[in-house]
Amino acid sequence: MKNMKKILEELDSRDRIAISGHIRPDGDCVGSCMGLYLYLKKTLPTAQVDVYLEKPAPVFSCIDRLEEIKTDCSAEIVYDVCIAVDTAADRLGDAEKYFRAAKKTINIDHHVSNMQGCGMVNYVNPAASSASELVYELMEEELMDASIAKALYIGIIHDTGVFQYSNTTPHTLTIAAKLIGYGMDFPKLINETFYEKTYVQNHVLGRALLESILFMDGRCIVSVIDKKTMEFYNAEPKDMDGIVSQLRITKGVECAIFMYQTGQQEYKVSLRSNGKVDVAEVAAYFGGGGHVRAAGCTMRGTYHDCINNLSLHIEKQLDSYEEEVK
Numbered sequence: 001m002k003n004m005k006k007i008l009e010e011l012d013s014r015d016r017i018a019i020s021g022h023i024r025p026d027g028d029c030v031g032s033c034m035g036l037y038l039y040l041k042k043t044l045p046t047a048q049v050d051v052y053l054e055k056p057a058p059v060f061s062c063i064d065r066l067e068e069i070k071t072d073c074s075a076e077i078v079y080d081v082c083i084a085v086d087t088a089a090d091r092l093g094d095a096e097k098y099f100r101a102a103k104k105t106i107n108i109d110h111h112v113s114n115m116q117g118c119g120m121v122n123y124v125n126p127a128a129s130s131a132s133e134l135v136y137e138l139m140e141e142e143l144m145d146a147s148i149a150k151a152l153y154i155g156i157i158h159d160t161g162v163f164q165y166s167n168t169t170p171h172t173l174t175i176a177a178k179l180i181g182y183g184m185d186f187p188k189l190i191n192e193t194f195y196e197k198t199y200v201q202n203h204v205l206g207r208a209l210l211e212s213i214l215f216m217d218g219r220c221i222v223s224v225i226d227k228k229t230m231e232f233y234n235a236e237p238k239d240m241d242g243i244v245s246q247l248r249i250t251k252g253v254e255c256a257i258f259m260y261q262t263g264q265q266e267y268k269v270s271l272r273s274n275g276k277v278d279v280a281e282v283a284a285y286f287g288g289g290g291h292v293r294a295a296g297c298t299m300r301g302t303y304h305d306c307i308n309n310l311s312l313h314i315e316k317q318l319d320s321y322e323e324e325v326k
Contacts, residue, residue, distance in 0.1 A: 004123040007036070007138040010106060013080035014044055018102065020052040020095035021131075022087035024237065024268075027193065029086045030056045031155020032108070032131035034063050036085060038148045039139055041065075050079075052095035057238040059193045063154065064147040073097065081106060086131035088289075089118040108134050112280055113289030126291075129172040130159035136175050149182035154193055161245065162190055166275070166293060201239045204230075208243045208258065214250075216311065219318055221247050222257040224267070224303050230260065237268070248272040255279065255314050259306060262298070267306055270296045276321045282313045 004010060011017065019037050021029035030053065037051040052070050060066060073094035082102035084092055086109055089099050099105055099118075107119030110133070112126040128134050132155025139148070156176055160168045163176070180186045197205065204225060212223035225240065233239075237260065244258035255277045259267040269286075271279035272294055279295040286309070288297020299306040 004106070004108075004121055004138060006140060007039075007106075007135075008043060008140065010121055011040075011044070011081055013103060014047045016077065016079045016081075017044070017047055017049045018052060018077075018079040018082040018095070018098045019050070019085060020082070020092050020099065021085045022091040023054055023093040025053050025056055026241070027060070027158025028130045028132055028155040029053070030060050030063065030066075031151045031153070031158065032085050032135045034066065034069075035132060035148050035151035035155065036083065036108075036135050037068075038065060038151060039135075039144065042145065042148070043143055050077075052092075052098065054093065057241070059196070060154065062189065062192065063151045078102065080104065083108065084118060085109070085135065087111070088114040108138070110134055110291075111289055112291060113284055127169070129165075129167045129169060130156050132156045132159070133172055133175055136179075141178075144182075146182040146184060149179040150184045150189065153179040153184065153186065154189060157190055157194055162194055167291065197242070198239070200233055200235055201242070203233050204235050204239055205243055205246060207233075209246065212247060212250075214253070216315055216318070218252045219254045220257065220311070220314060221250050221253045221255075222259070222307055223247060224258070225260040226303075227261045237262070240268075240270075244270040244272050248274065254318060257307070257310060259299075259303065265302060266298065266300050267303070268296070269299050269306065269310070271310075277314055277317045282310065282317070285313060286310075 019033050021033045033051055040049045050070055055071055079102045081104045082099045083106040105119040107117040107122045109124045110128040110131055117124045132152040136152050208223040212221055214221050240260045244256050247256035254274050256272045258270045262268050273279045278292050280290045280292050283290055283295035283297040286297040
């Protein structure tokens with residue numbers, strides 16, 4: 001659903017503006033929210049513009065003014081406009097109250113699970129590589145600068161896997177080319193925000209790979225990190241980033257599952273597909289969402305219960321795909 005003008009044209013009331021993204025913000029969420037924040041701070045200098053996110057991972061500290069992100073949503077504020085970026089309203093966490101109370105709501109998203117949008121005005125395009133790509137399209141190019149470009153570029157590289165995922169289009173690459181034209185050290189950004197891992201992250205990744213299990217005749221792979229293991233390595237949820245992508249590139253695998261424990265019989269599940277499984281459909285069944293090849297959800301039960309429940313849906317899709325090929 002694409003029915004928006006440029007973002008500045010949509011901001012009829014400009015005194016108080018809030019921006020927020022989804023819980024556990026990834027690179028695209030942080031990049032798109034901060035890119036939009038920097039743009040509005042520049043173009044509307046007299047307005048109150050606030051950005052609400054859970055604390056981003058340290059790798060994104062290279063984004064300018066990241067320290068201005070608000071993590072406390074206890075204040076009672078009614079914003080003139082609240083913009084939900086890279087998500088539907090029900091995944092805004094504590095900032096959802098600002099969205100619900102705002103005089104005008106705008107939704108910018110690229111998740112197929114949010115096709116209708118959740119705002120009064122929506123710019124939702126599942127064909128886009130990232131929310132950062134959509135935010136770029138809503139800006140006036142002549143009003144952009146290097147700081148805005150860097151934030152959006154980081155968002156795009158994270159949701160495209162540095163342009164290796166199938167959501168990368170010629171349009172995506174054209175935008176990326178324009179962004180690096182602002183003079184950023186893009187090889188350094190790619191290395192430090194996408195590839196570089198801490199010592200703890202490498203240990204946890206090694207443990208996850210070592211204890212991974214192939215099943216479904218080698219078409220699916222799964223690994224889990226429980227609370228005890230996380231405590232042993234002093235690891236946090238942000239240290240789990242990238243593990244499922246590494247599992248996905250195992251030869252012969254069509255679908256990868258990575259889970260880490262978040263509570264008593266509760267797991268955060270990440271799913272990745274190499275094309276034969278629509279993992280967004282699988283995740284949606286369990287209350288999650290995402291993209292055809294990358295999705296996630298939260299599940300309750302034992303580890304084996306979760307795997308068995310996921311497997312039913314994954315195997316059904318794999319078998320259906322192979323029947324169609326025949």
